[in-house]
Amino acid sequence: MSGNPxxxxxxxxxxxxxxxxxxxxxxxxxxxxxxxxxxxNGSGKSTLANVVAGRExxxxxxxxxxxxxxxxxxxxxxxxxxEGIFLAFQHPVEIPGVTNLSFLKAALNAVRKHRGxxxxxxxxFRGMVLERIRLVEMDEELLLRAVNDGFSGGEKKRxxxxxLAVLEPKLAILDETDSGLDIDALKVVAKGVNRLRxxxxxxxxxxxxxxxxxxxxxxxxxxxxxxxIVRSGGRELALELEERGYGWVHxxxxxxxxxxxx
Amino acid sequence: MGNAAxxxxxWVDQEYRWGFVTTVEADTIPKGLNExxxxxxxxxxxxxxxxxxxxxxxxxxxxxxxEPKWSTVCYxxxxxxxxxxxxxxxxxxxxxxxxxxxxxxxxxxxxxxxxPLLEQKRLAGVAVDAVFDSVSVxxxxxxxxxxxxxxxxxxxxxxxxxxxxVEKYLGTVVPYNDNFFASLNSAVFTDGSFCYxxxxxxxxxxxxxxxxxxxxxxxxxERTLIIADAGSYVSYxxxxxxxxxxxxxxxxxxxxxIALEDAEIRYATVQNWYPGDREGRGxxxxxxxxxxxxxxxxxxxxxxxxxxxxxxxxxxxxVILKGDxxxxxxxxxxxxxxxxQADTGTKMTHIGKNTRSTIVNKGIAGGRGxxxxxxxxxxxxxxxxxxxxxxxxxxxxxxxxxxxTFPYIEVKNRTAQVEHExxxxxxxxxxxxxxQQRGLSREDAVSMIVNGxxxxxxxxxxxxxxxxxxxxxxxxxxxxxG
Ligand SMILES: Nc1ncnc2c1ncn2[C@@H]1O[C@H](COP(=O)(O)OP(=O)(O)OP(=O)(O)O)[C@@H](O)[C@H]1O
Ligand SMILES: [Mg+2]
Numbered sequence: 001m002s003g004n005p006x007x008x009x010x011x012x013x014x015x016x017x018x019x020x021x022x023x024x025x026x027x028x029x030x031x032x033x034x035x036x037x038x039x040x041n042g043s044g045k046s047t048l049a050n051v052v053a054g055r056e057x058x059x060x061x062x063x064x065x066x067x068x069x070x071x072x073x074x075x076x077x078x079x080x081x082x083e084g085i086f087l088a089f090q091h092p093v094e095i096p097g098v099t100n101l102s103f104l105k106a107a108l109n110a111v112r113k114h115r116g117x118x119x120x121x122x123x124x125f126r127g128m129v130l131e132r133i134r135l136v137e138m139d140e141e142l143l144l145r146a147v148n149d150g151f152s153g154g155e156k157k158r159x160x161x162x163x164l165a166v167l168e169p170k171l172a173i174l175d176e177t178d179s180g181l182d183i184d185a186l187k188v189v190a191k192g193v194n195r196l197r198x199x200x201x202x203x204x205x206x207x208x209x210x211x212x213x214x215x216x217x218x219x220x221x222x223x224x225x226x227x228x229i230v231r232s233g234g235r236e237l238a239l240e241l242e243e244r245g246y247g248w249v250h251x252x253x254x255x256x257x258x259x260x261x262x
Numbered sequence: 263m264g265n266a267a268x269x270x271x272x273w274v275d276q277e278y279r280w281g282f283v284t285t286v287e288a289d290t291i292p293k294g295l296n297e298x299x300x301x302x303x304x305x306x307x308x309x310x311x312x313x314x315x316x317x318x319x320x321x322x323x324x325x326x327x328x329e330p331k332w333s334t335v336c337y338x339x340x341x342x343x344x345x346x347x348x349x350x351x352x353x354x355x356x357x358x359x360x361x362x363x364x365x366x367x368x369x370x371x372x373x374x375x376x377x378p379l380l381e382q383k384r385l386a387g388v389a390v391d392a393v394f395d396s397v398s399v400x401x402x403x404x405x406x407x408x409x410x411x412x413x414x415x416x417x418x419x420x421x422x423x424x425x426x427x428v429e430k431y432l433g434t435v436v437p438y439n440d441n442f443f444a445s446l447n448s449a450v451f452t453d454g455s456f457c458y459x460x461x462x463x464x465x466x467x468x469x470x471x472x473x474x475x476x477x478x479x480x481x482x483x484e485r486t487l488i489i490a491d492a493g494s495y496v497s498y499x500x501x502x503x504x505x506x507x508x509x510x511x512x513x514x515x516x517x518x519x520i521a522l523e524d525a526e527i528r529y530a531t532v533q534n535w536y537p538g539d540r541e542g543r544g545x546x547x548x549x550x551x552x553x554x555x556x557x558x559x560x561x562x563x564x565x566x567x568x569x570x571x572x573x574x575x576x577x578x579x580x581v582i583l584k585g586d587x588x589x590x591x592x593x594x595x596x597x598x599x600x601x602x603q604a605d606t607g608t609k610m611t612h613i614g615k616n617t618r619s620t621i622v623n624k625g626i627a628g629g630r631g632x633x634x635x636x637x638x639x640x641x642x643x644x645x646x647x648x649x650x651x652x653x654x655x656x657x658x659x660x661x662x663x664x665x666x667t668f669p670y671i672e673v674k675n676r677t678a679q680v681e682h683e684x685x686x687x688x689x690x691x692x693x694x695x696x697x698q699q700r701g702l703s704r705e706d707a708v709s710m711i712v713n714g715x716x717x718x719x720x721x722x723x724x725x726x727x728x729x730x731x732x733x734x735x736x737x738x739x740x741x742x743x744g
Contacts, residue, residue, distance in 0.1 A: 097714025
């Protein structure tokens with residue numbers, strides 16, 4: 001694993017509604033790596049994920065984010081998506097009246113068009129979706145329902161993984177996709193993510209549970225606390241956190257500048 | 263929505279795509295309104311005496327009427343003497359028997375609008391009556407329909423060819439003294455479409471009228487009359503556009519539908535009159551009276567409307583449920599952006615026993631648009647076991663637009679059941695971001711969300727027009743968020 005990082009975040013400061021949340025985050029993700037981000041509630045994990053995805057509500061006050069050598073922060077969110085960044089939402093959004101299938105199709109075609117590929121015709125698209133939906137063991141009936149409308153918590157999360165499997169992004173960020181899932185669903189999420197693992201792709205998993213990391217084995221684990229990465233390590237860090245809680249990692253780990261880079 | 267507004271500001275202003283003007287030599291009656299003008303219109307059309315008498319009666323009644331002020335729309339007073347009440351391309355003075363006698367400019371106009379009239383190019387599955395200012399230019403598929411006994415032609419032609427049907431049904435649903443604009447229309451109407459479907463016949467194609475206002479300072483006062491005789495079925499679609507101009511133009515139509523026993527009429531409108539510019543200059547005043555009469559038992563009338571155009575829309579397609587077990591439906595989408603105003607809805611009057619009505623309205627307001635739903639459900643004493651279900655949803659696209667709902671309910675029969683559901687929501691920043699995160703542009707996200715919001719209504723439209731309506735919504739929405 002060498003070369004320039006796919007994603008490199010430097011000294012990122014971001015605020016929402018005037019309130020500073022991220023206070024100097026440093027993180028780099030190379031293609032082929034899986035990073036886990038853990039940390040207490042309210043520490044800024046979703047904020048970080050949303051800033052990378054381009055949510056405008058968050059105001060970036062300092063720092064930089066580069067993605068494949070480009071200045072990510074100057075790109076509108078749909079551009080980032082089309083360039084291969086995918087965020088599985090902590091709270092997937094409902095869109096009444098728009099069927100899941102047509103939403104997936106619009107998304108896939110937008111991404112394919114951007115990559116210079118032809119739009120899939122109805123038959124090809126159906127075939128592909130039916131294959132991917134089996135992968136995430138989701139009820140086909142959900143394809144004809146409105147996007148996330150009336151879906152159970154678990155169905156919403158599976159739906160995010162279905163979108164991930166269909167869109168096949170370069171950099172996938174999963175924001176607590178495992179929360180609220182039973183063990184079977186957890187394995188499905190892991191399967192969806194592991195299928196994407198490849199030397200060309202980067203993955204960031206935000207989670208509270210080391211349990212998920214038994215199935216998606218990360219290369220690095222980071223602890224975000226009060227808007228900074230205060231500890232980074234290998235997967236054993238997750239086990240240690242589970243045992244000892246977050247109390248012992250509060251102070252920024254100055255030894256390695258808050259970033260694990262063996 | 264601050265951020266959304268900022269981003270949207272950068273969008274290119276979308277021009278109204280149907281705003282061009284056709285240059286034709288026209289026969290136009292000078293501006294102004296008096297009995298002589300009415301006589302002149304009647305004479306131009308070679309009308310029988312009874313029709314002229316009705317026109318004059320309506321006119322004399324209109325003179326003593328007062329323009330309605332109860333709706334939420336506001337506009338500067340209309341100068342009824344500043345309008346010309348008749349304008350027709352010269353070549354159509356006597357309606358040409360053959361299409362090759364029609365001014366080629368007029369034919370080209372319809373081609374540009376996507377409505378080819380020439381036999382070899384005409385739309386499959388749709389018979390079109392094309393109305394240009396005050397006259398009908400051409401009607402396609404007429405012969406094929408006539409073979410089944412279906413009479414489909416311009417109103418003027420019907421007056422000449424089937425005066426008895428016209429005399430029997432005209433004004434039976436919307437009487438000459440119904441309301442200010444209907445009375446005006448009854449006095450000065452020029453052309454429109456006429457359709458009669460004989461007993462037991464299922465009309466195999468969509469019938470449609472395309473209204474085009476071209477001339478300046480004219481009003482369009484069209485009159486449409488559709489009669490579905492016992493056990494027959496017809497589906498009808500109306501479309502309309504006008505050139506872009508800085509002055510307002512009046513369109514005051516009257517549409518009457520009559521469904522006899524076991525007959526069904528489905529009437530769909532995709533209304534796209536010029537809405538005015540971004541500052542609210544110009545645009546069509548669309549003051550329309552549309553009403554259907556379920557005259558026979560088990561008859562059905564359904565109105566579906568998608569209203570994206572006009573500076574002001576004032577219309578309430580209604581159903582009088584007279585026959586027992588008759589069914590009335592209204593499905594409407596009204597979109598107002600920029601400075602557009604819409605006061606629209608429906609009226610369902612239950613008279614017969616076991617009558618049913620359904621109302622589904624979706625109002626969308628963006629820019630500084632004002633969108634009002636106004637509906638009346640009236641159940642008369644004899645309407646045993648009648649049912650109504652009403653659902654009104656409003657979607658706000660920004661902070662400077664407004665949505666209002668006025669549902670009126672009058673029930674005089676205790677066995678009746680009337681249900682009303684309403685909601686107002688704002689297009690969510692989280693919904694937009696979710697779509698954008700999946701690669702959709704903001705425009706595409708807005709139109710997808712709006713289309714989802716309107717789905718129940720759009721899917722009531724015949725297939726081809728559903729696609730048209732979706733496109734139209736998309737275009738009308740451009741730049742409307744924020
Ligand atoms: N509109 C807002 N105004 C002020 N503070 C906000 C706003 N939105 C979020 N915050 C705060 O930002 C902080 C970080 O939130 P974020 O969602 O990033 O946390 P998180 O680490 O993902 O937490 P969790 O583990 O609970 O998902 C929280 O304290 C939250 O209350
Ligand atoms: Mg979170």
